[in-house]
Amino acid sequence: MAEFELIALIRDRCAVAREDVRLGIGDDAALLAVPAGHLLAVSTDTLVAGVHFPIATHAADIGWKALAVNLSDLAAMGATPAWATLALTLPEADARWVEQFADGFAALAGEFKLALVGGDTTQGPLSITVTVHGFVPVDGALLRSGARVGDGIFVTGTPGDAAAGLRCLDRNAAAAELLSAPVGLREALTARLNRPVPRVAQGLALRGRATACIDVSDGLVADLGHICAASGVGAQLDADALPASSALLGLFDPATRRAFQLNGGDDYELCFTAPDQDAGALLGDLARSGCGATRIGRIVAERGDAAVQIRVTDSAGTSLPIARAGWEHFS
Numbered sequence: 001m002a003e004f005e006l007i008a009l010i011r012d013r014c015a016v017a018r019e020d021v022r023l024g025i026g027d028d029a030a031l032l033a034v035p036a037g038h039l040l041a042v043s044t045d046t047l048v049a050g051v052h053f054p055i056a057t058h059a060a061d062i063g064w065k066a067l068a069v070n071l072s073d074l075a076a077m078g079a080t081p082a083w084a085t086l087a088l089t090l091p092e093a094d095a096r097w098v099e100q101f102a103d104g105f106a107a108l109a110g111e112f113k114l115a116l117v118g119g120d121t122t123q124g125p126l127s128i129t130v131t132v133h134g135f136v137p138v139d140g141a142l143l144r145s146g147a148r149v150g151d152g153i154f155v156t157g158t159p160g161d162a163a164a165g166l167r168c169l170d171r172n173a174a175a176a177e178l179l180s181a182p183v184g185l186r187e188a189l190t191a192r193l194n195r196p197v198p199r200v201a202q203g204l205a206l207r208g209r210a211t212a213c214i215d216v217s218d219g220l221v222a223d224l225g226h227i228c229a230a231s232g233v234g235a236q237l238d239a240d241a242l243p244a245s246s247a248l249l250g251l252f253d254p255a256t257r258r259a260f261q262l263n264g265g266d267d268y269e270l271c272f273t274a275p276d277q278d279a280g281a282l283l284g285d286l287a288r289s290g291c292g293a294t295r296i297g298r299i300v301a302e303r304g305d306a307a308v309q310i311r312v313t314d315s316a317g318t319s320l321p322i323a324r325a326g327w328e329h330f331s
């Protein structure tokens, strides 16, 4: 199949009509109208086969996830998604694979009325780069830099599930006992790895209410560390307050579970800070939005020149070692 046929196939499967798309796929550039009073929020993320997803991942899951990880960044800014571009590098022109990929992408794009407005299609090792565009009211964006001493720290959903899902796919001996565990629990966790749900509605609910926000892609401690660095504060986390899914509780011992919750990547939950006096109403609104949040700690003063500004304790107040800094490329 030729390049232009692949593009037509993607275009047809991802068709979403939007009045603000003055010119979509087909010319040298898209022409797009940003609504008055808003800023354009733009974010790019690349998924590389074997690095960001196991080679055996289904094409539809890759399509979903390539968009989901990008929408998660818009969610963390409190932005409303509008448009995306897709740069696709494929080892071969496999029409079936591209159809399934596009169907996974379109399933999520349709949920947010997001229009695919352009991209690029090239040959090489499998790699997918999506750029998303969304709107925030001028001065309405959620930033990493607004956390204040005394704020509560919160996280949506149940962090740790995606890392647990990756462990469930691990065929090595250490994980062998997992293969005999109930398939429903394993599938609940692998679904969280392969089909993360970007917390867009929750990001919108946090606008004007959270003091800082980030999406958790590299692990809760690592990403909360970015809020601390940007805000010039420290954080005190209560490991026993971390919410756990029933699948995570059912399949892993407490120490492994805790490691996934604190350091596992790929969850795409939102970690945010807010004054505790506002938290009751905010948590109620989030629960009604379809994904609740849990208070997991508080913002404290920066600790001198400590390299890591985050202290983790259990509910008895005992300090726990912080395992590692989270995922980093080139390290």
Ligand code: ADP
Pocket: 007, 010, 011, 024, 025, 026, 027, 028, 029, 085, 086, 087, 088, 116, 117, 118, 119, 120, 121
């Ligand atoms: P050019 O040579 O001008 O870069 P291309 O042949 O790469 O044009 O692309 C033709 C049109 O198809 C453009 O509108 C481009 O944005 C779009 N396009 C190419 N690849 C993709 C893709 N993977 N997904 C969506 N749109 C694409």
Ligand code: MG
Pocket: 119, 120, 121
């Ligand atoms: Mg091109």
